[in-house]
Every structure is written in structure tokens, then in C-alpha cells.
Amino acid sequence: MSTAYVRQPPPSPPGSASEATVEVFALQAGHFSLPERFFVHPASTTAKRTVPSLSFLVVHQDPETNHTTRIVFDLGLRRDINRYSAPIQKHVESRQPLTTLPDVTRSLAAGGLHPADIDYVIYSHVHWDHVGEPCDFPSCTFVVGNGSGALMHSTGSLRGSHSFFEADLLPAERTIELSNPYEEVDEGTNKEELDPNAPDFVQEWRPYGSLPRVLDIFHDGSLYIVDSPGHLPGHINLLAKIGPATSVYLAGDACHDRRIMRKEKQIGEWLDDQGHLCCIHADKNLAEQTIGRIQELESSGIEVIFAHDFEWEENPRNQSRFFGQSRN
Template identity: 35%
Template sequence: MSPLPLSTTVRLSALRAGHLTLPEHLFVTGGDPERRNTVPSLAFLIHHEPSKTNLVFDLGVKRDLSGYAPALALRKGGLDPATDVDFVVLSHVHWDHVGTPADFAAATFLVGSGTLEVLKKGAGLKYPAELFHSDELPRDRTLELPPVPGRANGGAGGYYETHAPKHTPMPKGSRAKLPPHGYSPVTVNESEGRASCTWKPFAGFPHTLDLYGDGSVYVVDSPVTSTAT
């Protein structure tokens, strides 16, 4: 691993994004099936100093629980989500990660390939369409990253092996933006309506994306391995 340029500086802040109570056996091997634990739903704010942009990774639990789909029954902290956040990266769109996207009125949402189809059609019996809102993300400001080579749309195993959600092209007149020229290795092919980038191995991970092109922030592909049936 080569050292980062001295001019590359990022500030990382943990955000309080809600809490949820889960059966212990869901996240602790050999956990007591009768025991439940309250755990935080994590989100993070990253300020990329060279480009003067702010990125939020995951949005946690919705601040207004009535905003969830009926089947399921970020406060300001020095930054205004509506104007001061440039990018939101979502690891996935389960209820405890998707938060309240409407708060981020100017941000570009960067998501994995197939995300928008999951919001419309669901993903198997465990995650049917009624658990999602098809309009959860702003279509004209959402950019799906390219599929990982050698694996259809980034899915792997179980349900996703044969039902990988399809990549959704950008609409005409998309307002999605990328980090300033000279930083990001991601480019947009407007004629094809999709982003282009090269997934590369880094630090033991086979597929990563150097989001700003300076080694400061990496998106790491984490394929689905559960059956989701």
C-alpha cells in the first residue's frame, strides 16, 4: 500500500442514526435465541478537504418512523443536510440503512448496481416489494455504480445468483454529479446513461473503488451471501 499524498485530508465523524433492538442470535454466533440487544444504527460523515465536499455513508433509521412502508410498521449538526451534503453513499437499502433521503435535497446518491430495481420489485420472499418504497431515492440524483466484473450486478449466491436485480441507467437530464474533475476515477457516459469505473483489488479486498482518486475514501464491494428466499 503506497502512502497517501500529504495534501490528502479527510475528516470522519460518527453520526447518531438511531437504535434498533434485535435478537442476539442474528448477529452473535451461538447467541441466546431468547435474548435481545439494543444496538446502534451507524452512519458516518466524511469531509474530503481537497475537493471541499461532504459525503454521508448510510443514513440509519428514519427520524420519522411513520415514513416506513406499512409492512414494516440526521438531525442538523453544524451542516444543513439540504444544502451542505454533496454525496450520500448507501451500502444497501434495508430499512435500518436508508434513513430519510428527502432531507438531502442537493446530494447525489451513489448506490450499488441493481438498487433501484430492488426498491421497485423487492428481493425474494424475505424482502418483498411491500417492504420498500419505489420512490425512496430521487431518480434524477441517483447513480448506480457499475456491476462488479464476473458477478451479475454485484449479487452472489442464493436468490441473487439467479435473480440479480438489473442495472438501472441514468435518466435523461440527470442531475447526478461526481467529485470535482481530477479527483474521482468515476466518469459518466451520458449517451449510455451509466457510470464507468474500474473495480480494483486493494488491501486484501478483490473489488474496491477509490472514490476520490487519491486514496482517501474507498468503496468496498461486499457481495450478498445470504439466501434471501
């Protein structure tokens, strides 16, 4: 089926020069502990590591209209863990020590922004340690990957104590669920009828370099939503061009430990109380394929940052990249 949306010219390859760029700032959004045996193999049964739950502020300014769009990618941990559902509160007991401050709102305030200044919150996926507190953003639009809506209304569809979801997490009237990356977009409103300053979240997914499915949401090559299957239904990443030949890839939970990226470790698996084989990724094979594509991007010179990237956070060179710090 053809689409009524205006087709754009194919995007330029990753890393190519282009006038259109975005600014990307890291946001502190809590820390918690990961038992290594659930994430990497081989691993000691007692090894734990404190990791961040990073969020990001992405700022796009249209060079022709000077219109500014502010996007937050993920909201990290909920500052009051008692506001999680009972199953997640129980799961959180296994992730101690845990700290929830500064959360996203305080991290934005450090740079002089209020939640009302944010136009969109894009979720990489809807696991508890990424959804934060959506009610802090009463005027923005939420964007989730395809399948996230069904997942939030499901019960017990995935194994693991981390896979419990909230049906009422997001306001339906302000939530956009992206189209299925494996189907053509249905015909709908012509793009000319939409706000010309708004990102285009309803378009056909298309190949981009080594990435098989992306959305060029500003149609200028500055910011792509990337279909990144494997970890959870609806898992998406962002590829942001931050300089003439410089890009950063925000990889969410595509990988939880850089030792897997370096092929020093493998993805971990474990047996639950019923003897079922579990993995932190809903589809391990797809997750491995996604990691392979990210390894290609990194080898081509694109910076990759994962949501729980303790190595990136601990690098002193990155401290000035947190919002508010670079302005001191």
C-alpha cells in the first residue's frame, strides 16, 4: 500500500557532512546495582556493579525557521520507588543499592529547563528503569516503539521479575506509538496538513547505511529513530548527528555491558525458580544481531552510549557533557 506522506530523498550515509545537526546532553536519572550473572557470561554469582540509568536531552533547531524542538530520550528511574507497582517494588529489592536523585527533572533544572520546556519524551522501551515519572511532563507528547502499547496492557507475557508494566503509564491522548517497522505505513493525513515544525513520527521506515530500518524524523538527517529489536518489543535507539562528520548513537538497552561489545563476555542467561531459561533480552538472537550492527557503527567512528554505560559515565572527559555542567 502506498502512503500519502511526502517522500523525502534518501538520507546521506552515517558520518557524512551535513548542515543539520542536533545538540545532545546526558542527564543523570538515578543509579542502581546489576547482578552480573543476569547480564553477562561468564560471571561470578556474587559480582554486582553499580550502573547509571542515563537519559538524554536532544535539541533540534530548524536552520530556516529557528524553531527549537526539545526531546528527552528516556526518563530513567522513578524518584519515589513506592510509586512503582508491587511486583516492580519487589524486583527493586534485588537492585540495591539504588539512588533515584538527581532524577530527570532535577537534571534538566541544572541547565535551566523545566519539564514544560520539553516537547517530546521518546522511550527506548518501557521497562521500569527507563519510564521515570511521566506525570512530571503534563504538556509533552510521548513516543514509544511499535508493540509497546500491547506490552503495557499485557500480564505475564515475558519471564523475569523486571518485566512488569503499567497499563496506565502514559496518557493515550498524548502518546504516539510508532508504526510497525516491518509493514508499510497506512495512508493518512497529508504531511502538508501537519505542523511543519513538528517531527514526523508517521512515515515509512527505510534503510540507512548498515541500519535496515530508521525514521528521519526532521527530514534533514540530524536525528534518526532506529528500530533496534531484541531487548523488548518496541525497543528503539537514536542516531544523532552532532557535528559536520560526528554522530552519537544512543543505544538504550541494546547491550548492558561493554565487555559484550568487545567480545570479552557473552549475553547472560539464567534459570528461574521454575527451571525456565531466562535472558534479560526478550529475543536473544535478535539482540545479538542488533549488537552486531552497533559494533559496525562504533567501528566506523560513531560514538555509542548505552543507558547503563558505567564506563562512559566514569570517563572524566564526559563529565562536561551532562546538561548544566558544560555551562559552568
